[in-house]
Amino acid sequence: MEYFVNLLLIGVGAALIHNFVFYYFVGLCPFLGVSKRIDMAFGMGLAVTFVISIASTLSWLLTYYVLRPGAPVSSWIWSTLGGGSGEVNLTILSYLVYIFAIASSVQFVEMYVRKFFPPLYKSFGIFLPLITTNCAILFACLEIMKNVVGVEPAAMWGLDQALVLSLGGGVGFTIAIVIMAGIREELELSEIPEPMRGPGIVFIVAGILALAFMGFAGVDSALARLFKAGMS
Amino acid sequence: MAMNGPTATERFVNGILPENPVYRQLLGLCPTLAVTAAMKPALTMAGAVLFVLVCANVLVSLIRGLLKPHLRILVFTLTIATFVTIADRLLAAYLYSMSKALGPYVPLIIVNCIIISRCEICSSKQGVVTAIADAFGVAFGYALALLSIATVREILGRGTWLDIPVMPLTQGDYGWSVMILSPGAFLVMGLLLGLWNWVEKRRARGRLGASAPGA
Amino acid sequence: MADDRAVEEPRQPAAEGVALSEPPKGGALSQAWLVLVMATFFGAALAGVEHKLGPVIAMNKLNETILQVPSLVPGAVETTPDMESAHGKNVFRALDENGRLVGWVVQGRGQGFADRIEVLIGLDASVATITGLFVLDQKETPGLGDNITTRAFRDRFAGIGTDVTLVAQNTTTNREAGVIQALSGATISSSAVCTIVNQTVNEVKEPLAEAARAASVVRGDR
Amino acid sequence: MSIVVVTIALAAATLLILAVVMSTILGIANKSFHVPVDVRVEKVLAALPGANCGGCDYVGCSDYAEAIVLKGEDVTRCPVGGAAVSREVARIMGVEIRQAWPMRPVVHCAATLDKRKRRGDYEGERTCHAANIVSGVQGCVYGCLGLGDCVSVCEYDAIHVVDGLARVDYERCTGCGACVKACPRNIISRIPFKADRVLAVLCANKDFGKEVSDVCEVGCIGCKVCARVVSDLITIQDNLPVFDYGKYDPSQDLQAIVDKCPRESLVWIGKPTSRDIQETADETLSERVEADFKTTVDQTEWRG
Numbered sequence: 004m005e006y007f008v009n010l011l012l013i014g015v016g017a018a019l020i021h022n023f024v025f026y027y028f029v030g031l032c033p034f035l036g037v038s039k040r041i042d043m044a045f046g047m048g049l050a051v052t053f054v055i056s057i058a059s060t061l062s063w064l065l066t067y068y069v070l071r072p073g074a075p076v077s078s079w080i081w082s083t084l085g086g087g088s089g090e091v092n093l094t095i096l097s098y099l100v101y102i103f104a105i106a107s108s109v110q111f112v113e114m115y116v117r118k119f120f121p122p123l124y125k126s127f128g129i130f131l132p133l134i135t136t137n138c139a140i141l142f143a144c145l146e147i148m149k150n151v152v153g154v155e156p157a158a159m160w161g162l163d164q165a166l167v168l169s170l171g172g173g174v175g176f177t178i179a180i181v182i183m184a185g186i187r188e189e190l191e192l193s194e195i196p197e198p199m200r201g202p203g204i205v206f207i208v209a210g211i212l213a214l215a216f217m218g219f220a221g222v223d224s225a226l227a228r229l230f231k232a233g234m235s
Numbered sequence: 236m237a238m239n240g241p242t243a244t245e246r247f248v249n250g251i252l253p254e255n256p257v258y259r260q261l262l263g264l265c266p267t268l269a270v271t272a273a274m275k276p277a278l279t280m281a282g283a284v285l286f287v288l289v290c291a292n293v294l295v296s297l298i299r300g301l302l303k304p305h306l307r308i309l310v311f312t313l314t315i316a317t318f319v320t321i322a323d324r325l326l327a328a329y330l331y332s333m334s335k336a337l338g339p340y341v342p343l344i345i346v347n348c349i350i351i352s353r354c355e356i357c358s359s360k361q362g363v364v365t366a367i368a369d370a371f372g373v374a375f376g377y378a379l380a381l382l383s384i385a386t387v388r389e390i391l392g393r394g395t396w397l398d399i400p401v402m403p404l405t406q407g408d409y410g411w412s413v414m415i416l417s418p419g420a421f422l423v424m425g426l427l428l429g430l431w432n433w434v435e436k437r438r439a440r441g442r443l444g445a446s447a448p449g450a
Numbered sequence: 451m452a453d454d455r456a457v458e459e460p461r462q463p464a465a466e467g468v469a470l471s472e473p474p475k476g477g478a479l480s481q482a483w484l485v486l487v488m489a490t491f492f493g494a495a496l497a498g499v500e501h502k503l504g505p506v507i508a509m510n511k512l513n514e515t516i517l518q519v520p521s522l523v524p525g526a527v528e529t530t531p532d533m534e535s536a537h538g539k540n541v542f543r544a545l546d547e548n549g550r551l552v553g554w555v556v557q558g559r560g561q562g563f564a565d566r567i568e569v570l571i572g573l574d575a576s577v578a579t580i581t582g583l584f585v586l587d588q589k590e591t592p593g594l595g596d597n598i599t600t601r602a603f604r605d606r607f608a609g610i611g612t613d614v615t616l617v618a619q620n621t622t623t624n625r626e627a628g629v630i631q632a633l634s635g636a637t638i639s640s641s642a643v644c645t646i647v648n649q650t651v652n653e654v655k656e657p658l659a660e661a662a663r664a665a666s667v668v669r670g671d672r
Numbered sequence: 673m674s675i676v677v678v679t680i681a682l683a684a685a686t687l688l689i690l691a692v693v694m695s696t697i698l699g700i701a702n703k704s705f706h707v708p709v710d711v712r713v714e715k716v717l718a719a720l721p722g723a724n725c726g727g728c729d730y731v732g733c734s735d736y737a738e739a740i741v742l743k744g745e746d747v748t749r750c751p752v753g754g755a756a757v758s759r760e761v762a763r764i765m766g767v768e769i770r771q772a773w774p775m776r777p778v779v780h781c782a783a784t785l786d787k788r789k790r791r792g793d794y795e796g797e798r799t800c801h802a803a804n805i806v807s808g809v810q811g812c813v814y815g816c817l818g819l820g821d822c823v824s825v826c827e828y829d830a831i832h833v834v835d836g837l838a839r840v841d842y843e844r845c846t847g848c849g850a851c852v853k854a855c856p857r858n859i860i861s862r863i864p865f866k867a868d869r870v871l872a873v874l875c876a877n878k879d880f881g882k883e884v885s886d887v888c889e890v891g892c893i894g895c896k897v898c899a900r901v902v903s904d905l906i907t908i909q910d911n912l913p914v915f916d917y918g919k920y921d922p923s924q925d926l927q928a929i930v931d932k933c934p935r936e937s938l939v940w941i942g943k944p945t946s947r948d949i950q951e952t953a954d955e956t957l958s959e960r961v962e963a964d965f966k967t968t969v970d971q972t973e974w975r976g
Contacts, residue, residue, distance in 0.1 A: 029343065098320050107695075114701045486695075490685075
């Protein structure tokens with residue numbers, strides 16, 4: 004039970020409280036670029052959620068089994084080669100490996116979907132290449148790395164936590180970009196001072212939305228208390 | 236295509252204002268907003284971007300003859316990621332507190348479109364000297380944008396500038412906290428962008444007035 | 451600017467029949483030789499960088515704690531990391547000028563209002579009282595929650611026994627054992643710190659007290 | 673063997689293996705998952721940077737490449753690639769770089785006061801907004817009212833009412849769009865000026881031919897002659913020809929349809945040619961037109 008509460012808190016935290024766009028400012032490029040129409044925004048959100056899940060799964064696997072100090076693969080090679088004291092630490096490669104893994108896997112998925120599921124490709128596959136270099140994806144990988152490398156074994160994240168974080172982050176991104184698209188569709192009809200047109204007003208609106216999202220702060224601790232009370 | 240492109244000086248000057256990466260091209264916004272709560276992290280970030288931009292531009296410019304068109308982005312990304320890792324480690328080693336304050340935003344330079352766009356536009360086509368000039372110009376333009384936002388946010392949010400108290404009543408409970416928090420970043424960015432556009436328009440009209448006959 | 455200028459005689463758009471593309475030919479690997487060479491080179495170079503800078507960074511991380519130890523444990527002048535005494539926790543032994551154990555510094559972490567809070571807790575040698583508190587890392591609301599880093603708040607923890615459970619309350623008068631006066635407007639951040647302290651202290655109390663006894667026994671033998 | 677050597681070797685090997693595995697998989701996938709597309713799409717895609725930043729307002733480079741080839745989108749939208757990429761794409765597509773196409777307003781009405789029928793006496797406030805609410809000002813409920821709301825909002829003195837009809841001075845106009853917003857009848861729209869002079873439909877009356885000729889001497893009667901001649905460029909919507917300016921090619925000789933038009937709805941607008949200036953030297957616009965515009969108009973100003 005506590006296990007699920009923990010997962011829930013990670014998910015809610017990533018989706019609402021520490022919303023990727025409004026709290027961490029990651030994924031701003033598509034947030035500004037693809038938020039002109041609600042349907043486009045929704046497709047983008049779905050694609051981000053999908054890619055972020057793939058990327059964090061891959062990066063968790065690579066970090067856990069290859070990169071972190073004392074990871075199974077590297078220590079096996081080290082001991083085969085003669086071994087000795089010390090641990091092989093490949094953490095320094097993590098940024099390179101993540102970006103490599105993200106780019107390649109996304110390209111693969113894109114080609115796959117394009118060949119075998121053309122309708123699906125039309126609706127969300129076209130967003131895939133755009134988000135390979137989206138900071139939200141790399142950011143999720145970095146967050147996961149923060150919770151795998153250099154943490155005591157008890158607190159180390161498993162694949163489940165990594166997945167929940169990325170799903171939460173993706174859902175949060177979708178919420179943010181769809182809200183923004185809805186507002187921008189209305190903005191089209193309103194009188195905006197000349198210099199503020201375009202990105203200017205979008206930033207102002209995003210600021211107000213960020214202010215609103217600050218209201219979610221503390222929801223996780225309240226939820227945690229609620230569940231604890233319910234359990235006892 | 237036999238074209239030489241802009242000279243080193245032009246590249247340098249263009250990067251700062253006419254093609255300012257943040258205000259003009261709206262590139263690299265994530266770190267721009269995230270690190271500008273105060274001057275010091277903004278300065279550090281600008282320095283890190285300068286380092287990565289110069290190194291990546293030089294290396295790409297050196298190997299530009301070997302690039303295959305369809306693999307060029309992969310090569311750029313590899314190069315950038317490597318230099319970002321080095322920058323990240325250098326910060327952690329010699330400016331530990333700043334490295335902690337910047338957190339994930341240093342590695343996020345990898346996916347910052349500014350650098351990849353400079354590799355694509357300039358250094359994969361032009362020589363090393365031009366590439367360096369370009370890197371400095373764009374990095375200064377970026378720094379200018381970062382510091383302008385950070386100035387507004389730090390002064391309004393904390394009442395200090397580079398940790399020097401500038402606002403009256405900075406003792407005690409001064410603090411327009413929203414300016415330091417994320418909404419402040421969006422609002423200040425939006426308003427500065429508006430200001431930038433307004434000034435641009437004024438200048439454009441000034442030129443127009445001068446050239447229009449007897450208006 | 452001249453290059454963007456619209457030329458006077460525009461060409462006719464290519465309107466021939468649509469030709470469809472062929473699958474690409476040639477080995478993917480042989481085309482990617484530059485990528486492979488660069489990947490190898492960069493990998494090696496980065497490992498070299500890490501070899502040079504890694505120790506410095508590790509030192510920085512350690513220093514962050516070690517510099518705080520004298521203010522957290524009265525009488526401490528020297529610090530040694532201790533990874534064995536309480537398994538899985540970052541623990542530091544605080545020693546006085548004679549190398550005698552005068553206290554412990556333990557790293558604790560937990561969820562705050564906004565994000566994770568990391569603290570250093572100073573304990574006396576027998577783990578009977580808290581001697582000090584320092585906030586290593588926090589992202590609480592500026593102006594409200596981030597006041598947990600202030601001296602005034604941290605000092606409220608010093609001198610409290612480890613046998614009571616700490617709670618944060620909005621009182622100024624009530625000085626029951628274990629009641630920490632919460633920061634105004636930041637009750638949750640204050641409670642979070644209390645919870646982290648409670649949890650961490652509970653986890654390390656037994657093993658550290660044990661280790662301290664062992665250390666004094668060794669010292670007694672000498 | 674020291675741990676340092678092993679770490680360095682392992683780091684290099686890890687990346688190498690990763691690179692080999694990824695490029696092999698992608699290479700195989702690229703062949704077996706190949707979907708045939710227009711070869712020009714692939715060429716354009718190869719020319720684009722592939723940064724997929726979304727700066728072009730399209731969803732990634734491939735979407736933009738498709739838009740260029742299939743929908744005739746502007747080739748200069750890539751902020752990452754800049755002018756060099758635009759040129760390359762333009763070369764592949766065999767089109768002109770259109771970044772410089774300025775958007776300029778067109779008043780979709782060609783009827784001067786004397787060409788309008790059933791005009792009533794309007795004594796109200798002298799603004800189009802007010803007159804637009806009142807019925808019976810003139811027979812045509814689509815056409816220009818000529819009271820100059822657009823004139824008053826123009827900051828560049830580039831639109832004037834001449835003979836009761838708003839006319840744009842394309843030498844002064846910067847394409848800011850203020851007049852487009854000001855017009856209560858929405859008969860001003862902005863079109864891309866691919867040349868100094870472009871052909872435009874100067875009528876906004878959506879009624880059938882009979883009703884149009886009842887209220888106007890020059891308005892379009894929806895006879896579709898123009899659409900029959902250049903069917904790829906003009907479609908008829910609501911009894912009005914509509915240009916697809918995306919396909920508009922300044923080099924195409926369109927004088928034929930202007931000559932065929934039974935009314936005066938297809939009109940060349942823009943900067944006058946020197947021949948026009950000579951021919952119309954003593955007519956309405958003479959005092960405003962100067963023959964040598966190279967000295968008065970610089971490129972930046974013209975672009976807006």
